[in-house]
Amino acid sequence: MLYSLCSVDGVSGDERSASEVALSMLKNYTDDCSIDDFGNVTGHIVNTGNKPKLLLDAHIDRVGLIVSFIDDNGFIKVGAVGGPDRRVLAAQSVTIHGKEKIKGVVSVLPPHVKSGDGVPKIEELVIDTGYTKQELESRIELGDRITFDCEPTAMLGTRYCAGALDDRCGVASILVALEILKGKELAFDLDVSFTTQEETGERGAKIAVYDLDPDYLLEMDVSFAKTPDSDRAKCADMSKGVMIGIAPSLSRELSNSLISLAKTEKIPYQLEVMGGETGTNADTMSVNKSGAKACTLSIPLKFMHTPAEIIDTEDVISTAKLIAAFAKKGGAANG
């Protein structure tokens, strides 16, 4: 599932191919699902009309680049879509998603001649495809999206490396939860959304949530797993379970019921405490119409917004289990 989800492009604003993969997976759980004009995938899983509405959301877009100029020699200049990590782009292999898929390289001076220092700004990046301007113009156009190449790969144990795990692993956690919930009695009417343009300002979520109008929201996104150079206090541990969010912008009541559910169901979890908003779709979705009670369930991820992100699939499973436990038993919803 992760392989299929992470092998498609779907940079913000051009998510169609990723949305279609996610929609085909969602169809295993409901026929009442579709892709809207903005690329958002939405589906109604349970709709009795007399229970509170729970929405499960994850974003479907990924960070990348966008073609902004082709020079006379066929070298491509780009803009950033979302916040890709500039430090890691030198000599990176990329794919340009035009009329054809074109392979290229981010140019870099070799050590033999390199003298200057400093990480290039996005507007200084040059992409080399081996085509002339004329050859390129029949294949791609300005505005085409560019992804960083990374073959999804299993690592030691249950760890997994791919591009776009932010947030395709959140999408996966929802699909796994739906599998667990198949045929079960739920405490809610249940909707699902895989929303677009999160990386460029949670725009798809704002549009999708309007009609879905949930009472409760669980937002599945990724968060920072500890790396050797990061601040211990700002990171979770990989492989130690789902991160339950606590923040002024989230419902503490919901956070607390998820914590107690995780304890009683013996689901490994960690806390992620944030000082204001969460930087996820929960910020937008919880202030839709009259508002919704929201909580984030985050999957620890290393090397966010680089071509090769890492997660532990066990953390996706614990996230799915907690979603499923909450959907079945309620918690805050049924007191």
Next chain:
Amino acid sequence: MAELFDIIKKLCNADGTSGDEGDVTKLILSMLPSDCDTKIDPLGNIIVNKKGAKTPKNKVMLAAHQDEVGFIMTYITDDGNLKFTTVGGINPEVVIGRQLHFKNGTVGIVGGKAIHQQSPKERDNPVKLDTLTIDIGASSKAEAEKYVSLGDCAYFRSDYTELGNGYLREKALDDRIGCAIMIDMLNSELPYDVTCVFTVQEEIGTRGAKVAAYTVKPDYAIVLETTTACDFAGNDGEKRVCELGKGCVVSYMDRGTIYDRELYHLGFEKAKEIGAPCQTKTLVAGGNDSGAIHTSVGGIRTVALSVPCRYLHSPSCMIKKSDVTSTARLAYAMYLALAEK
């Protein structure tokens, strides 16, 4: 020539950094014809003598290096991350964010804290090599030690890709191209006896070539290499160094060698004669096995013929296929010319 690119593809798929060339050596040996006299010296150089139709006036040696740049593991942290140093010159900017692999199949990622957690200064300053670690997915030192030992080497992922109109992208084009040209040549009938040397440890100081040249004691040496091309947007004039598509690079000087003037001119003459495009470098940079060879055994007259290559010492070396063909043709013409000279 289709076969030449097939050889390049196979060679690039092998992993062999300096001092760890074994797999590449085995592969090269498997591609040599049975009519060659082949030996491996104490450092690991493959020295191949092949009889031609005639004994030449001068003994000609061709040389290309087997090794590629890579990484060697130096320490495993308590939480299972691997510290490493580079084997050969690799800028850290092309290392961070990369997927690397070990010969036993273990995959590692070089990464750091998320962009969201970097200070503005951290975002703008290139990473330092000694702060980077490789994450193989291990949670502890003990777990990591099951898969990786100190001294093990890691490699950029091989990804032989045809790019654009007649270009190639691969990690180890430097210098498996040179090796492939020699293998291709050794598999054909030759007019004169020749010695081909597949050297080791070029990337850490042209160490293999030094001893191989002593053993072979040729009258003339032809070094087949790849060389820095910077002909991409942002570099003008002499900073482009040399250009893809403009043929074989014949050098007059680099950091290791001031080349024999007569042979330099002969290179251009022969290129003209056979109708192969040819160019030189507009910047004195880089170096290759010529540095060690031309000062061996009391001095050996040496010429370097190189394929211009963008993004050297990165996972994405890029060349134009027509330049490989020109270089192979010029190498053959020079071998004939020097044998008879």
